[in-house]
Amino acid sequence: MTPGPACGCAILFIFNVPGALVYFVVRWLPGARVSTDWAILNRWKKSRQIPRLEVAARNIGNAHQFVELGDAYRETGKTERAAECFTKALQKDPASLPALWGAAQVEMQRQTFAAAKAHIEQILARDSGYKFGDVSLAHCRTLIALKEPDAAHEKLREHLKRWPNPEAHVLMATLQTECGEHAAARQNLESMLLDLRGGPAFFARQNSGWARKARRLLRKLPRG
Numbered sequence: 203m204t205p206g207p208a209c210g211c212a213i214l215f216i217f218n219v220p221g222a223l224v225y226f227v228v229r230w231l232p233g234a235r236v237s238t239d240w241a242i243l244n245r246w247k248k249s250r251q252i253p254r255l256e257v258a259a260r261n262i263g264n265a266h267q268f269v270e271l272g273d274a275y276r277e278t279g280k281t282e283r284a285a286e287c288f289t290k291a292l293q294k295d296p297a298s299l300p301a302l303w304g305a306a307q308v309e310m311q312r313q314t315f316a317a318a319k320a321h322i323e324q325i326l327a328r329d330s331g332y333k334f335g336d337v338s339l340a341h342c343r344t345l346i347a348l349k350e351p352d353a354a355h356e357k358l359r360e361h362l363k364r365w366p367n368p369e370a371h372v373l374m375a376t377l378q379t380e381c382g383e384h385a386a387a388r389q390n391l392e393s394m395l396l397d398l399r400g401g402p403a404f405f406a407r408q409n410s411g412w413a414r415k416a417r418r419l420l421r422k423l424p425r426g
């Protein structure tokens with residue numbers, strides 16, 4: 203009897219485990235919709251690291267150890283403990299960019315955007331490209347949350363010159379729509395969607411949520 207496809211797959215996996223793993227990582231995993239599962243796994247891994255990081259913070263006690271512990275607390279949803287760690291890190295080293303960024307992220311999770319903005323502006327004053335644009339984009343988000351549209355528009359314009367990522371395009375188009383700049387918003391969104399279609403497949407998958415938001419916004423825009 204000729205072995206079926208399932209039997210063939212089993213033989214491939216049993217006798218060619220390295221090849222199967224390579225296929226899983228290179229071909230299957232990038233296209234799979236498992237981001238939620240990976241987020242849960244990452245939180246679990248971080249939670250397992252917390253006891254070791256607590257010992258390091260207690261025994262060594264430098265800013266670096268408190269930043270690592272604060273990041274682990276923040277990524278596992280323990281924002282109050284994370285905030286305490288970043289405060290201690292900044293007491294040890296007030297100029298620590300990782301501590302300022304950690305503190306800013308905690309404040310954004312708490313939706314205390316004025317405090318987040320203060321931390322972010324300290325970072326950007328020293329390194330405008332810190333975290334490859336993540337801090338710059340967070341600055342734009344805080345300005346929008348604080349209802350400072352003119353400042354947000356200007357910072358988004360500067361951000362998009364260096365990092366034309368889909369989220370920034372959608373945020374800019376939203377501001378343009380609110381200001382009645384419908385033609386500019388449409389051009390912005392259509393250009394972003396065109397770039398996504400012509401770019402790498404994995405990047406399009408990573409930004410599928412922003413693509414959906416862009417299409418919804420486009421449908422609401424008047425033509426002409």
